Amino acid sequence: MSQLTACAFLIGLVIFTCGAAADSDGGAQLIGVKSIANNLIVKGMDVTVQYDIYNVGDKAAMNVQLEEDGFPIDYFAVRSGFQHVRWTRLPPGANVSHTLILTPLQTFVFNASHAVMRYKVSDEATGSTVGYTTSPGEIAVIETADYDRQFSAHAMDWLTFGMMTTPSIIIPFLLWYASVRKYSNLASHSSRKNN
Numbered sequence: 352m353s354q355l356t357a358c359a360f361l362i363g364l365v366i367f368t369c370g371a372a373a374d375s376d377g378g379a380q381l382i383g384v385k386s387i388a389n390n391l392i393v394k395g396m397d398v399t400v401q402y403d404i405y406n407v408g409d410k411a412a413m414n415v416q417l418e419e420d421g422f423p424i425d426y427f428a429v430r431s432g433f434q435h436v437r438w439t440r441l442p443p444g445a446n447v448s449h450t451l452i453l454t455p456l457q458t459f460v461f462n463a464s465h466a467v468m469r470y471k472v473s474d475e476a477t478g479s480t481v482g483y484t485t486s487p488g489e490i491a492v493i494e495t496a497d498y499d500r501q502f503s504a505h506a507m508d509w510l511t512f513g514m515m516t517t518p519s520i521i522i523p524f525l526l527w528y529a530s531v532r533k534y535s536n537l538a539s540h541s542s543r544k545n546n
C-alpha cells in the first residue's frame with residue numbers, strides 16, 4: 352500500500368517536473384477549441400463548425416496550420432470555409448478563429464473528432480509542434496422529416512393549448528355579447544316607445 356503511494360508520488364513528481372521543464376522552455380503554446388454551433392444537425396441543412404485558436408505561450412507561434420480531415424466527402428459537402436487554413440504568425444495572448452460550413456449528405460451518427468494544429472513554437476524553432484483541438488464528440492445527423500416532425504409536434508402542442516383555452520375566452524364573450532344584445536334591444540324598444 353505504502354509502495355503504491357510512493358509510486359504514485361514519484362509519477363506525480365515526474366509529471367510535475369516534465370510540465371515545469373516544458374514551461375521553462377517557453378515558446379508558443381496553442382489551445383484549440385472546435386465547436387459545432389447547431390443544436391440540431393439535419394441532413395441537407397447547414398452546419399457551422401467553429402475553430403478558435405489561442406496562443407497561451409510567451410512567444411509568437413509561426414506558420415500556424417489548422418488541418419481538418421474529420422469530415423469525409425461522402426458524408427459532408429463543404430459550403431464555405433476551408434479544411435486547411437494557415438496563419439503566418441499568432442502573437443502570444445492573441446487568438447484566431449475560422450468557420451467551416453458543411454452540409455451533411457446522409458443521416459448517420461458521427462464522431463466529430465479533433466482537428467490538428469501544426470506550428471513552430473518560435474521564430475527560431477526548427478521543427479514544428481503538433482497540437483489538437485478539442486473534439487465536439489458524437490453528433491447525430493437527423494432526417495429533414497424528423498426535423499419537420501419536431502416542429503409540427505410543437506405546432507400540435509400550441510393548437511391543443513389553443514383549443515383548450517378557447518372555451519374559457521369564448522364562453523364569457525358569448526355571455527357578454529348576449530347580454531349586450533338584450534340590453535340594446537331593450538334600449539331601442541324603450542327609446543321607440545318614448546318617441
Ligand SMILES: *[C@@H]1O[C@H](CO)[C@@H](O)[C@H](O)[C@H]1NC(C)=O
Pocket residue numbers: 444445446447
Ligand atoms: C480574441 O482576440 C480578439 C481580438 O482579435 C479579442 O478582442 C478577444 O478578446 C480575444 N478573445 C479571447 C478569449 O482572448
Ligand SMILES: *[C@@H]1O[C@H](CO)[C@@H](O)[C@H](O)[C@H]1NC(C)=O
Pocket residue numbers: 462463464465489
Ligand atoms: C470518438 O473519437 C475519439 C477520438 O477519435 C475516440 O477517443 C472516442 O472513443 C470516439 N467515441 C466514440 C463514441 O466512438
